[in-house]
Amino acid sequence: MAAGAALPYGTWPSPISSELVVRAAAGLSDVRVDPSTGAVWWSESRPDEGGRITVVRQDPATGVAQERVPATHSARTRVHEYGGAAWWVADDTLWFANWDDQRIWRRGPGDDAPVPVTPEPAQRHGERFADGVVSSDGGWIVCVRESHVAADGTALDEARNEIVAVPARADGGGEPVVLVAGTDFVSSPRLDPTGTRLAWLVWDHPRMPWDGTELWTAALVLDGPLPHVVEPSFLAGGPDEALVQPEWTEDGHLLVVSDRSEWWNVHRVDGTGDLEPLGPVDAEVATPPWVFGQSRYVVDPARGRIIAALTRAGTDALAVVEQGRVREVPTSFTAWSALRLDGDGRVVGVAAAPDAEPAVVRVDLADAGSPGIEVLRPSRDLGLAPEWFSRPEPIEFPTSGGRTAHALLYRPTNPEVTASTEERPPLIVTIHGGPTSAARPQLSLATQFWTSRGFAVVDVNYGGSTGYGRSYRRQLDGAWGIVDVDDCEAAARFLAERGDVDGDRLLIRGGSAGGFTTLAALAFRDTFAAGASSYGVADLAALAADTHKFESRYLDGLVGPYPESSDVYAERSPIHHLDGFDRPLIVFQGLEDEIVPPNQSEAIVAALEERGVPVAYVAFEGEQHGFRRAENIRRVLEAELWFYGHVLGFEPADRIDPVELRGA
Template identity: 55%
Template sequence: MIVAPYGSWSTPITSELLLSAAVQLREVRVDGTDVVWAEGRPAEGGRTQLVRLDAAGNRTDLLPDGFNARTGVHEYGGGAWWVRDGVAWFVNWADQRLYRLEPGGEPQALTGEPAVPRGDRWADGEISPDGEWIVCVREQHAAEGGAAAVRNEVVRLAAHAPSKPEVLAAGADFASSPRLSPDGRTLAYVRWNHPSMPWDDTELVRLDLGSGAETVVAGGSGESVGEPRWTEDGQLLFLSDRTDWWNLYRAEPDGTVTPVVEIDAEIGWPAWMFGAARYAVLADGTVVFARVRGGYDGLALRLTNGQIVDLDLPFSIYSDLRVEGPSSVVVVAGSPTSEQIVARIDLADGKPALTELRAPRDLGLDPALISQPEHVSFPSRGVDGSARTAHALYYPPTNPAFEAPAGERPPLLVVIHGGPTAAAIPVLQLGLQFWTSRGFAVVDVNYGGSTGYGRPYRELLKDAWGVIDVEDCLAAARWLAESGRADPDRLCIRGGSAGGFTTLAALVREDTPFAAGADHFGVSDLAALAAETHKFESRYLDGLVGPYPEAAEIYRERSPITHVEKFRKPLIVLQGSEDAVVPPAQSEVIVDALRARGVPVAYLLFEGEQHGFRRAENIRRAVESELSFYAQVFGFDLPTEEGIDPVLIENLAG
C-alpha cells in the first residue's frame, strides 16, 4: 500500500471515465411488448436520445441525428416524449416544436413555427384512449414582457397530423399532469398560482370535457397534490402531503378522498420536472410504490387487502415506475454501488424477480474503490438559535491502494444539492467517487428544506434561504471535523445553482470554517435573480426570502454580493453562457468583485451551456479545473499520468 497525502491519490476514476460511454437515464415508457427509455448522452453534445428495446432483445435508437428529445417548459423540462403502438411523439430541443415519428420514418412536425423562435413549448403529453388526440401542457412565450407574459395551458391537438391546438384549461399560472380517464370523457390535471411552487399549494382538478365543468378534487392552501393517475376501472389516484408526507389517495365520485397508502415516508417528489411516476397500479389493483425513509428509497406494495409489504431489492433510488403486463413494472433504479439502470421487476409470485433491461456500463472498477454513503444526523440550529437535527450522506475517503501519512485527516468537500427543494440521493455517482478515491471525504447535505423528511422539514427553509441551509452546511463540516473525520483546516464547500448560492453565502460568514469553495452557476444577487429569472421560479423567492420589493432589505442582506468585503477564501466559479435560470451576470458580478479585492479566484465560462453542463468536453474541463484549484490552494500534487491542465487562479500568492 502506498503512503501519500490525502487528495493526491491516483485513481482509475478520472474525468475520462466519468464520460466514457456515460449516459443519464431519465424516463422510461412501456409500449406493448417494447420498453422505451431516454438517455442523456454527453458524448453527443448532451442530447437526449430515445431507445427502444423490443421483446426479442433488439435495441434501437429512435431519433435521427440532429434531433434531441428535450422540452424547455419551466426551463427544467421533463415529459418531453411519449409513445404508443410503435409511434413516438417528442419535443425537439432546437425549435421546441412537437414531432411525430413512425417506425423507420422521419420526424414530422405536428406544430408550426411559432411567432417567437422556440416560443411555443410542449410537455407532459398523453394520447387519448381512442388514439386520435394528444393532451399536453403548452407554454407560450411572447416577444416582449418577459416572465410576466408567459402563458401556461392544457391543450388538445390531433395526434397524427398538424392541427390547431384547442385550449382545455387556462387561467392558472401553471398546469401539469393532464391525464384522461379511460373513457376519454374526463380530464384530471394539477394547477397552481404564484407565488406558490408545486410543492407548496396546488389543486387537483377534474374537468368534464363535454360540459366544460370543473371540480376541485383536492389540494389548496397548505397542501401539495400531484401525479394524478386513472386506474383501468376509472378510479382517480393522486399524491398529497395532507398528512405532512406525500402519500397516496383516491378521489371518490361523491367528492370525498380515501387514503390508499398513509405512511411516515415520502412517496412523492418535488415537481421540478414533468412526467414523474412514483407509483403504478397492477391489473389486480396492487399498487407498487417507491418511498423515501431515512435518506434511502425503497419499493413497496400495497396489496388489495390494504397490507403494505416492503420489497427486498438491491436499490436505493427509484423513478419512473411503469406497468408492464399484468404483474410487473419497469423502473429506473440505482444503488450506492451501481449507476442507474432500467430494470423489470416481476411480482407474479409475490417475490420480486429482477431483470436488467439497460445495464450499467462496465466500469472495470474494484468494488473496494467505491465509497459507500452513511446516512448521518447531526446537531444544528434553527433560525432562532434553538437546537434541531439536520441530515446528510457521508462518504469516507476510499482507495485500497493508498493510505495517508499517520495522523493526517482528509480534506472535506461539503456538497450542496440544487433546488433548494431537492435532496442528496444514495446512488453511485462517479462525480462523487472522483473525489473520495483521491482521498477527499465528502458529505452531501440534506439541509433543512430538503425533500425526504416530510413537509415540516421541507418548510424549514421558508423565509430562511441563506440561513438554515448555510447553518446546516457549517454544522456538518464542524461536526465531522470535531469527530476526527475531516481536517478542520481543509474544509471546502461546493454547490450548483441554489447550492452555489449556499456556497457563496457560507463563504461570507464571519465564522465560516471553510478554506475554499466552488460555485457552479450559483446566485450571488437575490434581487437580480428575482428580476431576471424565468416564470416558473420568478416568485419562488417569495417563500424562501420574502416578497420583492417589499422585502428588498432582506434580499440585500442575504445576497453574497452585498458582503463581498467578507470574502477571504479562494473561490472557483463555473458558468454556462446560455443559462436562463441563473444568468452569467450572477457569476460575473461576484468574480469581478473578488478580482478587485485581490481574493484568489478562478472563473470558467462554458460557451453554449445552459443550467448544468451537458457537453462531454465541458464536464471534463469543469471537474479537472476544480481538482486543480484545490490542489493549488492546499499544496498537494496531482497524478501526472492524467495530464490535468492547471486552472488559472488569479491573485493566488506563491
Template identity: 55%
Template sequence: MIPVPTVTPFGSWPTPISSELVVAAAVRVSGARTDGDAVYWAEGRPSEGGRTQIVRRDPDGTTTDLLPEGFDARTAVHEYGGGAWWVRGGVVWFANWADQRLYRLAPGGEPEPLTPEPATPRADRYADGFVAGDSLLLVRERHEGPKAVDVHNEIVRLSGGEVEVLVTGPDFVTSPRLSPDGVRLVWIQWNHPSMPWDDTVLMGRNLENGDEAHIAGGPGESVMEPQWQPDGSLWFLSDRTGWWNLYRWVPGQDITPVVVLDAEIGVPAWQLGTSRYAVLPGGRVVFARWSKGYDGLAVREPNGEYVELDLPFSAIGSVAPYGIGSVVVVAGTPTEEPGVHVVSVDGDVETLHAPRDLGIDDGYLSVPEAVSFPSTDPAGEPRTSHALFYPPANPGHEGPEGALPPLLVVIHGGPTAAALPVLSVAVQYWTSRGFGVVDVNYGGSTGFGRAYREQLKGAWGIVDVADCLAAARYLAATGRVDGERLAIRGGSAGGYTTLAALARPDTPFSAGADHFGVADLEALAADTHKFESRYLDGLVGPYPAARETYVERSPIHHVADFHTPLIVLQGAEDAIVPPNQSEAIVNALRERKVPVAYLLFEGEQHGFRKAENITRALDAELSFYSQVFRFATDVEPVEVENLPR
C-alpha cells in the same frame, strides 16, 4: 496476499476514475415506459453533445435508438423540462430541443412535425402529453415576450393539426389526463407565488356539460401524479398528512387513502412527467418511497397490507406497470448507477439496461453513510439535520500516519431537492483521490416530510448555511476529516449556499467551488424565468417589500467578509442563473485580491451537458484544490488569480 497500500498525501492518490471516465458514466437514464411488450427509456448522452435519445427494447432483447441524428427529445417547459416524450401503439411523440416543436415518429418512419413553427423561434413549447383517441392533450407554454409575465401556460388539445385551448388562466398547469370513458378531464394547477411542492389543486371538468370541480389540494396541500384506472377511479399523490402519500377518488364519492406512511412517495415537481407508483391488474400497487434519506420499492396488496421489497436499490427514478405482476423502474444503488430493471411483486429483478461496465474495482467505490448531526434554527434553537458521508476509498493508497483527509461539503441544487444515495462517479472522482465528501440534506430538502421541507421557508441563506457549517464541523470534531482543509461546492441553488457560507467572517472553509450559483438575490428576482420568478417569495420574502432581506442575504453585498479562495464555473447560455451573477462575484473578488479562478463555458445552459466541458470543469476544480491545499495532481492546471505562491 493483500498488497500493502502506499502512503500518499490525501488528495493526490492515483485513481482510474478520471474526468473522462466520469463522462463515460454520465449517460443519464430516465423515464422508463412500457407499450405492450416493449420498454422505452431516455438516455442523455454527453458524448453526443448532451442530447437526449429515446431507446426501445423489444421482447427479444434488441435495443434500438429511435431518434435520427439532429433530434433531441427535450422540452424547455418550466426551463427544467421533463415529460418531453410519450408512446402509444409503437408511435412516439416528442418535443425537439432545437425548435421546441412537437414531432410524431411512427415505426420505421422519420420524425414529422405536428405543430407549426412559431413566429419567434422556440416560443411555443410542449410537454406532458396524453394520447386521447385521435388527439393529444398537452401542456403548452407560449412565450409572447422576453419577460416572465409574457409567458402563458395552458392545456391544449391537438387534433388534425388544429390546436384547441382547454384550460387557461392559472399561472401553471400540468398533468392533463382523460378518463377511460372520455368524459372527464383532470389536471393540476397552481398560481404564483406557490411552487408545486407548496400548494397545488387537482381540478376536473365534465367535457359533456362543462361542469368543473375542485377534487383535491389547496393551501398547504401539494397534489401530483393523477392516474385514471380502467374502473373509472382516479388515483393521485397528496401531502395532506405531511407526507406525499397515495389516494383514490371515484366521481361522486369521497377521497379514500390507499397508502399512508411516514414516507415520501412523491418527489418535488421540478420536472414534468414524474411517475412514482403503478397500479397493476388485480389491485396491487407498487410504489417508490423515500424514508430516512433512502429510496426503495414497496407493494400494497389488495387487502391493504404493505410488503417492503428486499432490493439493493436506493434511488428510484420512475415506476411503470409491466404485465400483470411487475413494474419497470429506473433505479440505482450506492455502488451502481441507475439502470432499467423489471421488478416483480415478489422482488425478482431482471435487468434490461445495465449501466456501462466502467471496469472500476469495488475498492475504489465509497459507500455513503447516512449521518444525522446537531444544527440550529434561525432563532438559535437546536435541531437535527441529515447528510450522506462518503469516506475516502482507494485500495492502493492510504494517507500519512496521523493525517486526516480534506472534506468537500456538497450542496444539492433546488434548494427544494435532495442528496441521492446512488452511485455517482463524479463523487468517486473525489473520494478515490483521498477526499471525504459529505452531501448535505439541509433543512428544506425533500424526502423527510413537509415539515422538514418547510424549514427553509423565509430562511434560505440561513438554515441551509447553518446545516452545511454544522456538517463540516461535526465531521471534523469526530475525527473523520481535517478541520483545516474544509471545502464547499454546489451548483445553482447550491452555488448560492456555497457563496453565502463563504461570505462570512466565521466560515470554517478554506476553499470553495461555485457552479453557476446566485450571488445577487435581487438580480435573480428581477431576471429569471417564469417557473421560479416568485420562488424567492417563499424562500426569502416578497420582493420588493422584503428588499432589505434580499440585500442582507446576497453574497455580493458581503464581499468584505470574503477571504476564501474560490473557483467559479458558468454556462454562457444559462437562462436560470445568467452569467452576470457569476461575473459580479468574480469581479468583486478580483478587486479585493481574493484568490479566484473563473471558467465560462460557451454553449452550456444550466448544468453542463457536453463531454469536453464536464471533463474540464472537474479537472479545473481539482487543480484549484491542489493549489490551495498544496498537494500534487497531474490534471491540466487552472489559473488561480491572486493566490500566493
C-alpha cells in the same frame, strides 16, 4: 506505484478519471411501456453527444434496443426551463418535443425519419410542449403548452401555460386547441380509461408545486368540431397541500399523492373531493416536481394493489400497497424513479444503488418477498472492482435551533493506497440544488472522482430538503441563506470534531441553489478554506428580476415577497457582504443559462477580483443550467481538483491544465 503505499490525501492516483466519468455515460430518465405492443421505451441523455437526449425502444420479442430519435434531433423540452416528459408513445409511434425548435415531432414504426406535427412558431422557442398523453384513438395529444408569444407574434411579458389538444397525426400544421387556461401553471393532464374525463393540477404565483396545488377534473369532448372540456370542477388541494401525480384506475377512480398527513402518500379521491389514504406510512412517495412526468407509483389493477417507491430517511425502497398495508420489497437498489407497469403486471423503472449507476430494470412481483429482477438497459461497464467505490453512510447531526439535519458521508476509498496516519482527510461539503431537492444514495462517479483521490465528501440534506416529510421541507421558508448555511457548516464541524476529517481543510461546493449556499457560507462564515460555485446565485434581488417564470416568485417563500422584503434580500445576498469573503473561490457558468443568468457569476467574480481575493472563472459557451457536454464536465472536475490542490498545497497525481487565478 506499489500497492498499499501511503500517500498524502488529495494526491492519490485513481482510475476514476474525468474521462471515465463521461465515457459512454447515459443519463436514464423517463420510461414508458406501450400498451399496444408491450415494448419498453426509455430516454438517454448522452454527454458525449453534446448532452443530446434520445429515445430508445426495446423490441419485446427479441430484446433488441433501437434508437428512435435521430442524431439530428433531441427529445428535450424547455417548458419551465427544467423540462421533463418530453416524449410519448402509443401504437408503436413516438411523439417528442425537439430541443432545437421546441415543436412536437412524430415518428411511426415504418418512418425513416420524424416529421413535425406542430407549426413553426413566430419566434424560436415561442411555443413549448410537455407532459402529454395520447388519446385512445391516437388522434390527439393532450399536453401542457407554454407560450412565449401572443397570437400576433409579439413577445409576452410573462409566458402563458395551458393544457391543449394537439392533432397527433398532423404534418406540420397541427394547431393546438386550448382546453384549460386561466391559472399561472398547469401540469399532469391525465385521461381516464374511457378517454372522456380529464384530470389535471394547477397552481398560481407565488406557490411552487411542492407548496400547494389543486386537483381539477372535467368531461372531455374530443370528437366534436373542436376538442373542449365541459363543467370543470375543483376536487382537492389548496395553498397548503401539495398534490402530485394524479392517476386514473381501470374502474375510473382517481388517485393522487398528497402531503396533508405530513408525508407524500397515495390517496383515493371520492366524488366529493375527500381523500382517503390507501396505505398511510411515514415515508415519501413523491419527489418535488422540478420536472414534468415523474412517476413514483403505479396501479396494478389485476391484483388490486399499488407499487410505489418510498423514501425513508433519504433512501428509496420499492413497496407494495395492498388492502391498507404497506410491504417493502427486498432489493439491492436505493433509488427508484420513472415507475411504469407492463401488461403482465411487472414494474419497469430506473433503479440505482450505492455500487451501481442507474439502469432500466423490470421487477416481477408475483412473489413480493422474493422479486425477480431483469435488467433491460444495464448501466455502463466501468471496469472497476467494487472496492473502488466509497459507500454512503447516512448521518444525523445537531444544528442550529435544536434541530437535527441529515447527510450522506463518503469516506476516502482507494484499494491501492494506504491512508496516511499522520493526517486526516480534507472534506468536500457538497450542497444539492433546488434548494427543494435532495442528495440520493446512489453511485455517482463524480463523487467517486473525489473519494478515490483521498477526499471525504459529505452530501448534506439540509433543512428544506425532501424525503423527510413536509415539516422538514418547510424549514427553509423565509430562511434560505440561514438554515442551509447553518446545516452545511454544522455537518463540517460535526465531522471535524468527531475526528473524521481535517477541520483546517474544509471545502464547500454546490450548483445553482447550492452555489448560493456556497457563496453565502464563504461570505458570512469562516469555516471553509475555499469554495466552488457552479451557476450560483450571488444577488437575490437580481435573481428575482431576471429569472424565468417558473421560479420568478420562488423567493417569496424562501426569502420574502419582493420588493417588500428588499432589505432581507440585501442582507442575504453574498454580493453585498464581501468584507469577510477572503477565501479562494472558483466559479463555473454556462453562458446560455436562463435560470441563473451569467451576470450572477460575473458580478461575484469581478467584485472578488477587485478586492484581491483569489478567484477563477470558467465559462462555457452553449451550456445552459447544468453542464451536459462531455468536454465541459471533464473540465469542471479537473479545474476544481487543480484549484483545491493550489489552495491546500498538494500536487494532484493527474496532469491538469492550470486555471487562471485572478485577484491573487
